[in-house]
């Protein structure tokens with residue numbers, strides 16, 4: 001159990017290490033191409049060429065035209081742009097937007113802010129697996145609805161949404177559809193034309209770039225307001241001198257992810273299924289959250305009754321494991337996760353939850369070690385838990401986990 005030097009990273013949904021291949025191309029651009037892509041001399045042309053090349057390679061991967069892609073600073077910016085840009089452009093047509101209760105805070109907090117500007121927001125429920133029902137989207141669309149925003153894959157429980165069906169419904173009703181694909185990008189195939197989305201958000205650091213590079217797909221013909229005003233970069237839609245090295249890094253990371261996807265999916269699914277089986281069989285009163293089938297290959301989310309996710313996380317940390325708890329994104333914020341509440345978990349159960357997200361660097365040895373250590377940690381924490389004691393004495397009932 002003494003593993004103070006060797007850390008095992010199980011939080012790939014939060015961020016990933018920069019891939020060496022990506023760091024190499026970024027450093028290469030930093031060393032050799034310092035020009036401003038807008039400049040009309042050789043160094044500028046070189047930089048502009050790199051940006052155009054990266055855009056074309058990403059367009060190839062996502063199956064769109066290069067001029068339907070816009071580089072941003074992060075996934076959060078892309079989400080903000082899609083929502084606020086649409087709201088302000090179409091406020092004259094209507095002030096109603098639809099989203100789900102399990103979106104990332106980049107979406108939910110943008111929607112909350114729009115409410116202060118006079119917009120009306122519908123937050124759709126999800127089922128106990130975390131799925132949005134496309135019929136609920138259809139039923140929620142009104143005369144004054146201007147945008148539907150539903151994510152492709154959830155960052156906490158990994159549930160993959162029926163995006164293609166939702167997009168079809170939105171188009172039948174002539175409402176714009178935006179999709180946050182930050183967690184899905186590089187993990188599952190994405191073809192924006194086949195999905196039929198109008199806008200889609202992406203970020204680099206979930207697939208091996210440094211933090212601080214994002215991407216937005218906007219279908220040709222979609223008109224929304226700009227969020228960042230200034231120069232004429234990004235076809236006049238997103239001002240600011242381009243982060244050329246990171247843009248090149250993003251194209252590299254996406255290409256690597258695409259090439260590795262079949263093998264990585266098979267490997268992570270196998271590791272995941274092993275760990276799920278081990279933990280559920282070894283730990284009583286435990287629950288595997290999310291959709292067992294429509295799920296990101298790398299995601300696991302568990303609830304363990306009678307204890308706190310934070311305590312589990314801290315004890316895992318002490319043993320060298322990086323995981324995340326079921327209490328909101330911010331560790332300073334001890335409210336139970338809005339996603340776990342939305343899938344119907346009582347607050348006490350949501351509090352006792354942890355997320356484990358795998359990556360290519362994880363091995364069979366890593367998950368075997370966790371399969372041994374985590375049940376011991378749960379056992380120790382339950383020995384200290386007054387709730388567990390009361391339950392053992394038959395003074396309280398357990399909530400929902402047999």
Ligand SMILES: *Cc1c(COP(=O)(O)O)cnc(C)c1O
Nearest residue numbers: 074075076104106155182183203
């Ligand atoms: C990480 C994440 C974001 C935010 O992306 P940043 O690049 O960190 O701003 C948005 N949505 C989802 C689903 C995410 O997982």
